Amino acid sequence: MKNDLERATKFTHMGRPPAGLGTSVSHPVTRASTLLFDKAEDLYRNDVRGYGRHGAAVHDALADLFTELEGGIGTMLYSSGLAALTGPILSIVKPGDHILLTDSTYGPTRHFCVTFLKRMGVKTTFYDPHIGAGIDTLIQDNTVLILLESPGSLTFEVQDIPAIAKAAKAKNVTTLIDNTWSAGLTLSPLQMGIDISIHAATKYFGGHSDVMYGAAIFANTARFKRAQMAAKQLGNASSPDDAYQILRGFRTVLPRFRQQEATSLALAEWLMTRDEVHQVLHPAVSDHPDHDLWARDFTGGGCIFSVVLKPLSDADVLRFIDGLNLFGIGYSYGGFESLAIHCDPQLSRNCAEPLAGPLVRFACGLEAMIDLKSDIEQSLAQVF
Ligand SMILES: Cc1ncc(COP(=O)(O)O)c(C=O)c1O
Incomplete structure (x- = not known):
């Protein structure tokens, strides 16, 4: 070739x-x-x-x-x-x-x-x-x-x-x-x-x-x-x-990836504007502390990112995830469907400071961004 x-x-x-x-x-x-x-x-x-x-x-x-x-x-x-x-x-x-x-x-x-x-x-x-x-x-x-x-x-x-x-x-x-x-x-x-x-x-x-x-x-x-x-x-x-x-x-990875990448960036940028969110952990978002390094070496993003929510009880974090209708609750990413997980129980770090609130990871699938956004919005409203 x-x-x-x-x-x-x-x-x-x-x-x-x-x-x-x-x-x-x-x-x-x-x-x-x-x-x-x-x-x-x-x-x-x-x-x-x-x-x-x-x-x-x-x-x-x-x-x-x-x-x-x-x-x-x-x-x-x-x-x-x-x-x-x-x-x-x-x-x-x-x-x-x-x-x-x-x-x-x-x-x-x-x-x-x-x-x-x-x-x-x-x-x-x-x-x-x-x-x-x-x-x-x-x-x-x-x-x-x-x-x-x-x-x-x-x-x-x-x-x-x-x-x-x-x-x-x-x-x-x-x-x-x-x-x-x-x-x-x-x-x-x-x-x-x-x-x-x-x-x-x-x-x-x-x-x-x-x-x-x-x-x-x-x-x-x-x-x-x-x-x-x-x-x-x-x-x-x-x-x-x-x-x-x-x-x-492999035959279809490029267009799938491009759509998922765009959805994840749009959701991350929107979540940055929300009062319920303390920090968005997506390096393609401009105020991420590693954004400049990311922009130097990467030509685009991925489909998965996390948010640190404002402090919530464990029960309310679980209620937030259970309240999502379009995000399945499951590990993994890159599939056609969106997923969310609560990360704190599996987070293991030797060199990092504790986070300021609960950590939730979103993996974006091929659904319309606007529907995923409304889904997160309605579930945030139930717990904050
Ligand atoms: C970053 C990363 N590396 C490796 C793996 C392991 O891949 P597999 O589940 O195919 O064993 C995963 C799975 O979640 C992953 O997220």
């Missing part, structure tokens, strides 16, 4: 089977554990796919699209977003190593590091997401990995990605970013010096809240090969049906 085509064109035309009389526009789903060989001598060839765990044409097509999305050299596919984090991490660390993890990380990533990695003898230090070039002072002789997520889960702090990547490179430390929020459409971390960018493809690429998937895109061949080897050793595989669904989601 020509390099100078627009993303919308590439996402439409890449990863399709060669055209021929009566060919479907999409890859067939080949379900297989056993793959047959022509001759016994072929059993030990390295240049052919030998077994179902090694994937199918639909996986290759999907991996190529992710590589194109982020401008990487290769992509590993996983059965969930969390597996796309833990798989590459396990390909890097060994007992006695030290890693640095942003305090604003997705909760299950935190949990994996402080439980599983701790048991393996790998030590995790949490750092303030705003640390920037100061990360240099936290790098020890045994530091092998810096994990970033920008903006952060639940609280949406923006990190100085190029500064952290530069400090890491100077000391030969690998960097991995959870790039799920931007879908890789509004942030290109590999172009800023990051080594591995991962996506919970469950979100925007699935797009319909009915499939789990993950992808890790690599900037460097040696790290890619190590992750391939770890995946082989750990028995990583993902279903061709799921790969098909994510590839299908």
Whole structure:
């Protein structure tokens, strides 16, 4: 595919089977554990796919699209977003190593590091997401990995990605970013010096809240090969049906993302004007403390943000969420439908000050913004 085509064109035309009389526009789903060989001598060839765990044409097509999305050299596919984090991490660390993890990380990533990695003898230090070039002072002789997520889960702090990547490179430390929020459409971390960018493809690429998937895109061949080897050793595989669904989601991700991004920004800007709201945590909103950093590095927003409400009892926060009619109560985002959650019970921070009020996260779907706004308005009126 020509390099100078627009993303919308590439996402439409890449990863399709060669055209021929009566060919479907999409890859067939080949379900297989056993793959047959022509001759016994072929059993030990390295240049052919030998077994179902090694994937199918639909996986290759999907991996190529992710590589194109982020401008990487290769992509590993996983059965969930969390597996796309833990798989590459396990390909890097060994007992006695030290890693640095942003305090604003997705909760299950935190949990994996402080439980599983701790048991393996790998030590995790949490750092303030705003640390920037100061990360240099936290790098020890045994530091092998810096994990970033920008903006952060639940609280949406923006990190100085190029500064952290530069400090890491100077000391030969690998960097991995959870790039799920931007879908890789509004942030290109590999172009800023990051080594591995991962996506919970469950979100925007699935797009319909009915499939789990993950992808890790690599900037460097040696790290890619190590992750391939770890995946082989750990028995990583993902279903061709799921790969098909994510590839299908790729075809329409751009217009869906653009609408959800616009809805989330419009709602966030409106919520800023409301007396019931103490603070809106959306970096694309102009008075967000990290707005300038966001504007420097991102070309757009995501579909999810939080608000800190004016102080309310726990019971009233729950009443506010229960009072919403168009927002489902559920984890996740990037699907066609809007969601809301109360974040305080799962908020875990080592480096941050407590928030001034209860934290509520909104994930915007494809509904009309005006209806979502009226829904929030009527529920706020019930509790304030
Ligand atoms: C930022 C982020 N990273 C990773 C994940 C994990 O993805 P999955 O649910 O596909 O395992 C999630 C899921 O909510 C997420 O929000």
